[in-house]
Amino acid sequence: MDTVEIRWHGRGGQGTVTAAKVFADACLSGGRYVQAFPEYGPERAGAPLKAYNRISSKELRMHCPVTHPDVVVVVDPTLIESIDVTEGAKDDAKFIINSSKSPEELREKLKLKSTQKLYVVDATKIAIDCFGRPMPNSPMVGALNRVTGLVSLETLLEDVKNSFGKKFAQKIIDGNLLAVKRGYEEVKEG
Amino acid sequence: MTKIVAVTGNEAVANAFRQIEPDVCAAYPITPQTELMQRFAAFVSNGQVRTEMILVESEHSALSACVGAAAAGGRVATATSSQGLALMWEILFIASGLRLPIVMPVVNRALSAPINIHCDHSDAMGARDSGWIQLWSENAQEAYDNTIQAFRIAEDMNIRLPVMVCYDGFIISHSIERIEYLEDEIVKNFVGEYKPLYPLLDVENPKSYGPLILTDLYHEVRKAHSEVYKRVPKVVLEVAKEFEKISGRKYELFENYRLDDAEIGIVILNSAAGTTKDVIDEYRERGVKVGLLKPRLYRPFPYEEVANALKNLKAVCVLDRADAFGGSFGPLYLDIAASLCNFSQKPILINRIYGLGGRDFMPEHAAEVIEELKDIAQTGKIIKLKEYIGVRE
Numbered sequence: 001m002d003t004v005e006i007r008w009h010g011r012g013g014q015g016t017v018t019a020a021k022v023f024a025d026a027c028l029s030g031g032r033y034v035q036a037f038p039e040y041g042p043e044r045a046g047a048p049l050k051a052y053n054r055i056s057s058k059e060l061r062m063h064c065p066v067t068h069p070d071v072v073v074v075v076d077p078t079l080i081e082s083i084d085v086t087e088g089a090k091d092d093a094k095f096i097i098n099s100s101k102s103p104e105e106l107r108e109k110l111k112l113k114s115t116q117k118l119y120v121v122d123a124t125k126i127a128i129d130c131f132g133r134p135m136p137n138s139p140m141v142g143a144l145n146r147v148t149g150l151v152s153l154e155t156l157l158e159d160v161k162n163s164f165g166k167k168f169a170q171k172i173i174d175g176n177l178l179a180v181k182r183g184y185e186e187v188k189e190g
Numbered sequence: 191m192t193k194i195v196a197v198t199g200n201e202a203v204a205n206a207f208r209q210i211e212p213d214v215c216a217a218y219p220i221t222p223q224t225e226l227m228q229r230f231a232a233f234v235s236n237g238q239v240r241t242e243m244i245l246v247e248s249e250h251s252a253l254s255a256c257v258g259a260a261a262a263g264g265r266v267a268t269a270t271s272s273q274g275l276a277l278m279w280e281i282l283f284i285a286s287g288l289r290l291p292i293v294m295p296v297v298n299r300a301l302s303a304p305i306n307i308h309c310d311h312s313d314a315m316g317a318r319d320s321g322w323i324q325l326w327s328e329n330a331q332e333a334y335d336n337t338i339q340a341f342r343i344a345e346d347m348n349i350r351l352p353v354m355v356c357y358d359g360f361i362i363s364h365s366i367e368r369i370e371y372l373e374d375e376i377v378k379n380f381v382g383e384y385k386p387l388y389p390l391l392d393v394e395n396p397k398s399y400g401p402l403i404l405t406d407l408y409h410e411v412r413k414a415h416s417e418v419y420k421r422v423p424k425v426v427l428e429v430a431k432e433f434e435k436i437s438g439r440k441y442e443l444f445e446n447y448r449l450d451d452a453e454i455g456i457v458i459l460n461s462a463a464g465t466t467k468d469v470i471d472e473y474r475e476r477g478v479k480v481g482l483l484k485p486r487l488y489r490p491f492p493y494e495e496v497a498n499a500l501k502n503l504k505a506v507c508v509l510d511r512a513d514a515f516g517g518s519f520g521p522l523y524l525d526i527a528a529s530l531c532n533f534s535q536k537p538i539l540i541n542r543i544y545g546l547g548g549r550d551f552m553p554e555h556a557a558e559v560i561e562e563l564k565d566i567a568q569t570g571k572i573i574k575l576k577e578y579i580g581v582r583e
Binding site for chain 2: 021024025028031032033034035036037040060061062063064065067
């Protein structure tokens, strides 16, 4: 595939936009073209938001939101109750959901087509285990990378580390790196 | 060695400013100012550049300070957006009238009322006749490249005029894209040492700026001034050629995309041109002869070159991200129509207004326009000369 289009669903304050940026940055390796941008609305903590990535081997000229995603990442499990995260998704789209529910229950709930794939990871639990806060973005980046296979886990971890810069305590950075790794390892197809 | 990064358009342009290191940068530090100046101010605070940063209480003051600093003999830059540019209006004409080579990125955003912070070209269109050179940019790479070239164009001894570098608010300014940075040394060498012309700080040779000229000679001064603009396209092309040597990226007065054998065409500025090019490729695969013209040097407008690129087409749609209320048509349409009006052979022209206040311009919109152009080329009939597209019913 030349271009992978990704749509993220999260809530303000969960680091969804940061996750999209970090993932784009990691995907630069191998000479790829990348885009990362949120849907700009009123920025309020807790409000539903969307963010997008395009990753391509060709120059990216399209400058508009992704309406027919190849991959849908749902960072906040409660969003599937209130919005249709499947809207416009391609027939062979991959859905990566942060949830503690079973894949069967989620597939039923989302009414996925049989050609669409579902991946589940309990990212909130991983985040709490790894650094004590319910911030699911790091494990979701790990899970996304496993599902898309766009970059190596090592490249991703290096980029996540760099994205924290010098502002954060080593404990927080290590916890997030572990969370990315666990998201990568624990995401399950269902 | 170029460095490949994923950054926002604003980060890219702030980095160009860091590499160029202007002597003085005066700016209004609050909205509608964008993150561009915040990033550049951080470079100043961290000691990465020796630029004198002057934070002022309004955009009117920001540009006034720039005028003073440029007349004093410094390399000067600022940046603005939306209402900020509107507030600068009075001083825009002074900067160009005094031939001061100030460089100013303009992050294109809507004007009030109603209040809106999103992408729209009304701000820069309102300043299109202020005597500033305007370069428009499709993406972050072009915004970065145009900013570097803008200093050379502005400071050319045959021109000495201020330059705006326009790029789309949010869509480019706040979105992350892959871009290639040139090395600091290469950029520094490309823009070169600043050469002041008639600096006020040269106290041994006192000069007067902006004197009173009444009915005796004002008309002649303006005529002489208008002649300067004729030299601009040549300089823009020369600078582009040199820039290509250091970057490998080619720039012209406008981009001609698959236009040479086209029967129908779209004229469109900035980021929406990228989306449209992807749609054009799809139509080309189906055998539809469609092309695109994306103006880069919008002021002064290269009327003759643009007309030559479009005159053999059957139908052309000019897409405007601004309306000229009461002028009947969008500003870009008026320029394209003026370019073509004296040719006996010319395309049928229509005007569509899109994307105001950040309304998304989607591939479907480009396709809708191409479908309409196909009909017009076939039947020769126009159903609507001007219309808004992407309107919620």
